[in-house]
Amino acid sequence: MTLNKAVADIRARQRIKPSALDRPSAVWTGVDLLDGREIKTLTIIFKTSGCRWGQAGGCTMCGFVYDSATEPPSPADLETQLDRALNKAGDMDEFMLKIFTSGSFFDEREISPQVRQSILRRLADDERIPKVLAETRPEYVTDEVMDECTTILGDTKFEIAVGLETSSDIIRKDSINKGFTFVNFVRASETAKKHGVTTKTYLMLKPPFLSEGEAMDDIIQSVNDAAQYSDTISINLCNVQRGTFVESLWQKQQYRPPWLWSIVEIIKKAKQVHPDMPIMSDPVGAGSKRGPHNCKQCSHDVADAIRKFSITQDVGDFDELTCDCKELWKKVLELDDLTYGSAIMD
Template identity: 65%
Template sequence: MSLNKAVLDIRQRIKVRPSPTNVPAASWTGSDLVNGVETKTLTMIFKTAGCRWGKAGGCTMCGYVYDCASEPPTLEDYKAQLEKAMKKAENFPELMIKIFTSGSFLDDKEVPLEARHIILEALAADPRVVKVLVETRPGFVSDENVQDCLDIMREKPFELAFGLETSSDRIRKDSINKGFSFRDFVRAAEIAKKHGVTVKTYLMLKPLFLSEKQAMEDILHSIDDAAPYSDTISINLCNVQKGTLVESLWEKGQYRPPWLWSIVEILKQAKAAHPELPMMSDPVGAGSKRGPHNCKICSRDVADEIREFSLTQDPADLEKVDCGCKELWKKVLEIEDFTYGTPILE
């Protein structure tokens, strides 16, 4: 059975529940670095027609596809989604906007061109908005649509975000089923650069079928490979989302989300190798069984130091917490390679 078929079989058993199409899938406020300065952010996950790659099977860890609308939103719906999300930032004097769709903002079949224009025009006209980031699969990036976005944004900084996950084509294909190559990413990043658009590259620590040590090595290589094409690197820590192949293997004891010590070590080494490149990680779900975790005692504190480092970029912030479970993690790194990817500890 192909990896895509295994994912699709799971997708077909899960129904997308009907939900209002004029409300975003999610939105929240936070902080991020804009030109090295800590800035308020508003993240919006638009409810769209859904990721076409994900609806046909797609990525092994992705449960976001179930966030899509049960029927395609109208232009009025998109306007209402934007307004509802923006309410959360009404008191911010300035902010960066991050747009995700659980798919690709630049796919016209997912987000109609008119909707894209309405959203970007509203953000371009808001003087408080200092930067706009949109996420897309690299295959949807062209000279024409990047220029089209810039024509609307005028002088406002614009960023494209790509879920590259790894620079290894083999891991992207055989562990993630991502459906594009490193070369595709490079092509899109070069178009962005040509137009003065910055690039944020998302990597993912510990996809299926890798030991903890292999997963760390994969991310360290990937940072080196992606650095020349990236203005920021953000490392997602794989978590166990509902309705995914990752979940079905996790339920059988064949997958464990990454240790937080692994990302701490990665950030230390990668920052030393690339001191000028902003790199960050938001350990979503840290400490829970489905999320990245160490032991119960230290997970929260280690997650906090990772978040702090993401804003300060100071490696000293990664040295603040220690715990006895670090020795256990070191043992896992030593011996898990001999279990062919099956976790030796829950």
């Protein structure tokens, strides 16, 4: 059985619950970096017909496909979704707007060119927004679309966000089933750059079938490989989402999410080699069994330090961290390669 068939079979057993088409899948506020300074953010996940790749099987860790709409939202629905999101900006006088769709903002089956242009025009006219970021798979990044976006946005900065996950084509294919190659990512980043558009690269620590140590090495190598095509690197920590292939492994005790000590170590090493590259990580679900975790005592403190570092970019934020479980993590690094593929659980 191919990996895609295994993922598709799991997807086929899930039901997507009908939900209001004029409401975004999620909206939240946060903070990020803009030219080295902290800025507030408003993130919207548009509810669209969903990720084309995900519907055909898709990535082993991705449960976002279940956030999509049961029927395609109309242009008016998508505009209302944006209204509702902007209402949450409340009295913020400056914020970066981040657009996700549980798929690709530039996939015209999810968001038509007319709606995309209308959304960007509204954002360009909003003086509170100095920068817009939009996530997409690389195949939808074309000269025409980049030209259109920058023409509409004018002075408003624009960044694409691409889930490269790893620079290894083998891991991306055999552990993630991502469906594109490093060369495809490079082409997208270079196309964006030609138009003055920056690239945020998402990597993912510990896809299935990798030991803790292999996963760390993969991300350290990936930061090195992706750096020249990235303006920011954000390292996601794999968590166990419902209805995914990763969840089926986890239920069989064949997958453990990454240790938080691993990302701390990765950041320290990567920052030594790339001191000027903004490297970020938001340890979603940290401390829970399904999320990246250390022991119960330290997980939340370590996660807070990782979030703090993402804004300060100062590895000194990790200096005070210590816990008995760090010795256990070191043992896992020694032994995890010797268990013939079984995860060391806790």
